[in-house]
Amino acid sequence: MLEPEVERRPWAEQLEVDDASYRTQLAYLFERSSFYRDKLEAAGLTSADAAGGLAEIARLPLTDKRELKATCTPENPVGAHLCAVPSEIVRIYSTSGTTGAPSYVPLTAGDLDNWVTGSARSYAASGIAAGQRIVSTYNAGPFVAGAALASFERIGLTHVPLGTGNTERLMLAVELLAPDAVVLTPSYAAYLVEWAADRDVDLRGSSVARVLVAGEPGGGEPAFRAKLEDGWGARVTEAMGIGDIGVSLWGECEEQEGMHLGARGFVHAELIEPETGVAVELTDGATGELVLTHLQHRAAPLLRFRTRDHVEVRMSRCACGRTGPRVRCIGRTDDMLIVRGVNVFPSAIREVVNAFVPDVSGYIVVKPRGRGVKQEPPLPVSVELAQDAAADDALAEAIRLRLREALVVQTRVELVPWGSLQRSEYKAKLVEHS
Numbered sequence: 128m129l130e131p132e133v134e135r136r137p138w139a140e141q142l143e144v145d146d147a148s149y150r151t152q153l154a155y156l157f158e159r160s161s162f163y164r165d166k167l168e169a170a171g172l173t174s175a176d177a178a179g180g181l182a183e184i185a186r187l188p189l190t191d192k193r194e195l196k197a198t199c200t201p202e203n204p205v206g207a208h209l210c211a212v213p214s215e216i217v218r219i220y221s222t223s224g225t226t227g228a229p230s231y232v233p234l235t236a237g238d239l240d241n242w243v244t245g246s247a248r249s250y251a252a253s254g255i256a257a258g259q260r261i262v263s264t265y266n267a268g269p270f271v272a273g274a275a276l277a278s279f280e281r282i283g284l285t286h287v288p289l290g291t292g293n294t295e296r297l298m299l300a301v302e303l304l305a306p307d308a309v310v311l312t313p314s315y316a317a318y319l320v321e322w323a324a325d326r327d328v329d330l331r332g333s334s335v336a337r338v339l340v341a342g343e344p345g346g347g348e349p350a351f352r353a354k355l356e357d358g359w360g361a362r363v364t365e366a367m368g369i370g371d372i373g374v375s376l377w378g379e380c381e382e383q384e385g386m387h388l389g390a391r392g393f394v395h396a397e398l399i400e401p402e403t404g405v406a407v408e409l410t411d412g413a414t415g416e417l418v419l420t421h422l423q424h425r426a427a428p429l430l431r432f433r434t435r436d437h438v439e440v441r442m443s444r445c446a447c448g449r450t451g452p453r454v455r456c457i458g459r460t461d462d463m464l465i466v467r468g469v470n471v472f473p474s475a476i477r478e479v480v481n482a483f484v485p486d487v488s489g490y491i492v493v494k495p496r497g498r499g500v501k502q503e504p505p506l507p508v509s510v511e512l513a514q515d516a517a518a519d520d521a522l523a524e525a526i527r528l529r530l531r532e533a534l535v536v537q538t539r540v541e542l543v544p545w546g547s548l549q550r551s552e553y554k555a556k557l558v559e560h561s
């Protein structure tokens with residue numbers, strides 16, 4: 128554990144520390160953030176005292192990324208939530224927005240240091256430790272994830288940055304430099320298992336004992352994880368962040384029971400019901416959209432920011448000794464479809480389908496017929512067969528029934544030949560609107 132005195136702190140004690148940080152953060156927002164001053168005043172809160180403490184945070188309005196973008200001007204391309212003066216800012220990242228235009232994420236030296244600290248705790252939770260060697264495969268330099276790479280030095284690892292797009296070179300480095308761990312997206316980890324099998328490369332026999340996955344949901348899905356662990360002969364744990372708030376805020380420990388909040392003390396986590404915005408209590412098994420609040424941020428702090436990540440929470444004790452909530456990402460709220468009133472995540476469909484490996488390859492694409500979120504059943508799902516497997520009506524029917532049972536959704540399952548769905552060296556695309 129990187130910082131046992133912090134990571135093992137009783138959660139109630141952490142919330143007291145966080146409450147003090149939060150009150151200071153609110154006072155800072157009232158002083159420096161025209162965005163939050165206006166937003167909180169519009170909600171009838173005219174001072175930090177009026178807004179109260181962390182226990183009353185659910186009374187405050189939520190922040191949506193679109194609202195921030197709407198305040199961007201040529202004079203202030205960051206947005207009205209910018210609090211720091213130019214001389215305080217040491218870095219400005221860009222995040223790719225779903226609309227295309229990037230958002231800018233400025234950081235002070237202290238913000239950046241907190242990002243690296245939180246990310247280092249999250250990655251160290253996987254069990255990787257000082258003196259070991261890690262190969263990274265993110266073309267992350269210009270992107271927010273680039274800050275996560277600094278956390279590898281913080282842990283004391285030897286970092287071998289390789290980037291995406293040259294699998295031959297990556298596998299050569301794995302062979303010659305004998306890393307203890309690799310960090311990559313779950314899609315790329317799965318792609319490499321197939322790549323190695325096609326070439327009779329013994330991935331299981333490599334030096335890699337830990338596969339750290341991040342960047343998209345999947346690493347926590349039991350069947351998908353089992354497939355990766357089998358292919359790599361290594362333990363798979365996941366990490367998760369959100370560009371506007373911080374990199375690798377969450378990281379899973381060796382117990383593989385969900386991701387711990389590595390950024391504890393810097394970020395406060397809440398859950399809401401995505402449709403109504405109503406707060407959901409953090410109890411064992413609770414699900415909802417993750418909402419995050421900066422506690423010690425200076426450049427462009429955010430309050431109750433909607434991450435669009437739909438998660439399941441675990442509050443039970445973890446055997447590793449770390450305290451506080453753990454999460455498992457179920458999917459992106461943006462990918463969610465509503466089929467006759469039932470929320471359906473494409474990543475959850477993949478999870479169910481993965482139970483049919485080795486009859487299927489594990490690749491799926493959901494092809495909604497209508498535009499928008501609401502869909503009429505049956506929802507078309509293409510499921511790729513395993514190599515050399517032939518289409519089989521009984522298999523399609525079995526998958527359809529399992530999906531109905533597990534997710535309460537009516538689907539139309541189409542089995543497609545092996546290799547016909549797109550592989551990704553980065554992130555998987557699970558939904559294809561026609």
Ligand SMILES: [Zn+2]
Nearest residue numbers: 380382445447
């Ligand atoms: Zn743990």
